[in-house]
Amino acid sequence: MVFLTDWLNWMDQYPLRAAAVIASVLLFVWLYVTAARFWRRNEEARLSRLRESLERFGTAGYEIRRQLARQDGLEGPEELAENAELADSLLSCQAAPYSSSNLREQIGIYLKRGDASRLEPLLRLLNREAHQLAEEYEALLEAAEQPGWGRSLLRLLQPALPFLLVAAGVLLGVWLALDLADLPPSDAPDYAWTIACLVMRTASGLFSLLMLGHALLVSRRPAPGAGLQRWLALLIAALFAVHSAGLEAAPYTLTLQLLLFPLGFWNQGKPRKSRPFAGHYELAGLDGSSQPADSSQASSLEKDLEPSVLHSRE
Numbered sequence: 001m002v003f004l005t006d007w008l009n010w011m012d013q014y015p016l017r018a019a020a021v022i023a024s025v026l027l028f029v030w031l032y033v034t035a036a037r038f039w040r041r042n043e044e045a046r047l048s049r050l051r052e053s054l055e056r057f058g059t060a061g062y063e064i065r066r067q068l069a070r071q072d073g074l075e076g077p078e079e080l081a082e083n084a085e086l087a088d089s090l091l092s093c094q095a096a097p098y099s100s101s102n103l104r105e106q107i108g109i110y111l112k113r114g115d116a117s118r119l120e121p122l123l124r125l126l127n128r129e130a131h132q133l134a135e136e137y138e139a140l141l142e143a144a145e146q147p148g149w150g151r152s153l154l155r156l157l158q159p160a161l162p163f164l165l166v167a168a169g170v171l172l173g174v175w176l177a178l179d180l181a182d183l184p185p186s187d188a189p190d191y192a193w194t195i196a197c198l199v200m201r202t203a204s205g206l207f208s209l210l211m212l213g214h215a216l217l218v219s220r221r222p223a224p225g226a227g228l229q230r231w232l233a234l235l236i237a238a239l240f241a242v243h244s245a246g247l248e249a250a251p252y253t254l255t256l257q258l259l260l261f262p263l264g265f266w267n268q269g270k271p272r273k274s275r276p277f278a279g280h281y282e283l284a285g286l287d288g289s290s291q292p293a294d295s296s297q298a299s300s301l302e303k304d305l306e307p308s309v310l311h312s313r314e
Contacts, residue, residue: 028163035159042219043144049097050137057130060093064123067116087111093126103129136222161216165209172205194247201243201250207257208240229264236260 011018063086093099094107103125110118143151179198184191215233220226239260242253 024167027166028160031163031166032159035162039158039219043140046219046221047137047140047144050133050140053096053098054130054133054137056089056093056096056099057126057133060089061123061126061130063089064119064126068119068123083114098133100129158216161213165213168209169206172202172209176202197247197250200254201247204243204250204254204257205240207254208237211257212237232260232264 067083067086090107090111094104106118106122106125110122147155176198180195183194188194211233215230215237220230236257239253239257242249242256
């Protein structure tokens with residue numbers, strides 16, 4: 001009761017401060033609940049997309065195996081029916097949420113050419129991508145339902161990060177306002193340069209908060225370069241500590257952060273079309289620019305290219 005009485009007296013004496021504290025608590029609760037709900041829905045949506053992709057991959061793989069097992073013994077309408085079922089399953093696989101561009105392209109080539117010799121390489125590619133998605137699905141499901149000690153703590157703290165970033169942004173604004181209030185007279189020789197440094201320091205701080213949010217709040221699928229992008233964002237955010245050297249460090253720190261930022265665009269992997277893959281020799285024949293090689297040459301080239309695809313994908 002004594003504590004409650006002291007709290008009420010403090011609210012009467014400092015109504016603006018009390019209103020700020022109450023608003024901060026309400027904002028924290030709202031951001032925490034909203035962020036937790038957002039991450040939970042995002043996790044469920046990702047599991048759903050992975051499950052849908054695996055189901056479509058499984059159906060397509062089953063139809064390809066049936067076609068490979070029966071294509072020698074089918075004739076007439078029965079063969080047409082089998083081909084129609086296979087085409088439907090491949091089109092469904094092509095539209096799967098996590099179907100890679102390489103798989104979609106290979107399915108498109110098969111559907112356009114109807115070459116039965118491409119079914120076995122296509123099945124191997126389909127099985128490899130299905131295995132990768134299955135591992136991702138298992139890891140995500142285990143993290144959601146059986147998190148470890150550290151991950152459990154992280155899942156509790158992560159929804160609080162948006163509020164901390166907003167609070168840090170507000171503190172940057174207050175810091176700027178206090179420094180502006182302590183500025184020397186406007187006729188001082190370094191007045192304009194001091195204001196410019198203060199603005200650059202604040203811009204650097206806001207940019208650091210954005211990079212910190214990009215590293216800690218953005219959910220990413222496992223992909224080449226994703227970890228390097230996260231570490232690059234953390235490095236850019238950590239450069240804000242250089243401002244402890246003084247206000248004169250503001251332009252150099254902001255410049256360095258802006259120079260490091262474009263490195264994230266260069267670390268996005270090599271485009272798939274720039275690398276060879278099984279069936280690449282047929283692309284020229286598809287657009288009419290040239291004729292595909294004969295079957296023996298095509299088969300030989302396909303055997304040469306397929307191992308490079310397997311190593312590049314794995």
